[in-house]
Amino acid sequence: xxxxxxxxxxxxxxxxxxxxxxxxxxxxxxxxxxxxxxxxxxxxxxxxxxxxxxxxxxxxxxxxxxxxxxxxxxxxxxxxxxxxxxxxxxxxxxxxxxxxxxxxxxxxxxxxxxxxxxxxxxxxxxxxxxxx
Amino acid sequence: xxxxxxxxxxxxxxxxxxxxxxxxxxxxxxxxxxxxxxxxxxxxxxxxxxxxxxxxxxxxxxxxxxxxxxxxxxxxxxxxxxxxxxxxxxxxxxxxxxxxxxxxxxxxxxxxxxxxxxxxxxxxxxxxxxxx
Numbered sequence: 001x002x003x004x005x006x007x008x009x010x011x012x013x014x015x016x017x018x019x020x021x022x023x024x025x026x027x028x029x030x031x032x033x034x035x036x037x038x039x040x041x042x043x044x045x046x047x048x049x050x051x052x053x054x055x056x057x058x059x060x061x062x063x064x065x066x067x068x069x070x071x072x073x074x075x076x077x078x079x080x081x082x083x084x085x086x087x088x089x090x091x092x093x094x095x096x097x098x099x100x101x102x103x104x105x106x107x108x109x110x111x112x113x114x115x116x117x118x119x120x121x122x123x124x125x126x127x128x129x130x131x132x
Numbered sequence: 133x134x135x136x137x138x139x140x141x142x143x144x145x146x147x148x149x150x151x152x153x154x155x156x157x158x159x160x161x162x163x164x165x166x167x168x169x170x171x172x173x174x175x176x177x178x179x180x181x182x183x184x185x186x187x188x189x190x191x192x193x194x195x196x197x198x199x200x201x202x203x204x205x206x207x208x209x210x211x212x213x214x215x216x217x218x219x220x221x222x223x224x225x226x227x228x229x230x231x232x233x234x235x236x237x238x239x240x241x242x243x244x245x246x247x248x249x250x251x252x253x254x255x256x257x258x259x260x261x262x263x264x
Binding site: 114 | 163
């Protein structure tokens, strides 16, 4: 969805290299190199996984900045300490910057959680681009 | 965008494994194994590239069916024989089925080309799932 938003603009393929849509844990491991022990110890929806995804995206892609999202859009899927609406974000740059955000949007509807998450991810990308 | 549409439904992460957003040719080669000579001989927007993308997605993902899109959403980016609005689609299944579609939507606006392309891709996935 973030790639979709970025490429709404004509000519965007000149600056957008690629995106990884890693729904399954296997995809997170294979595409982004997220270590199995991070997924096991902290879960897919965690700061540790979001940061490992961002680092992995930076390794795999020809990009200067990346952003990663992992969350529970709902309505199902919540658990102890991880309610529906919990979303972790991580942005990283090739020069070594790393930012993290944890949002608790609540059970406000799957579509709203996704939309707010895209806007948050774009804001983090923008902030990182401006800081470079 | 197709992954975004598929995952609008709650619980979709149980059936959606992953997606590849391969804007650059490098991404098409690295993520999907599209051969460089196909990109050189036929171009990124071609039946051959779409089919190579679908085959590569099937190799890389733990999925039974896949769909690939490559096109020119515009308003720029058109060329001789490849007008704005040209989009190639390929769907493939692990059991060996392969379908292709070429659409010429015309210069109807980037957003409309993208929306029509998502619907076409979903229709091809559905047809392939029903044929399995």
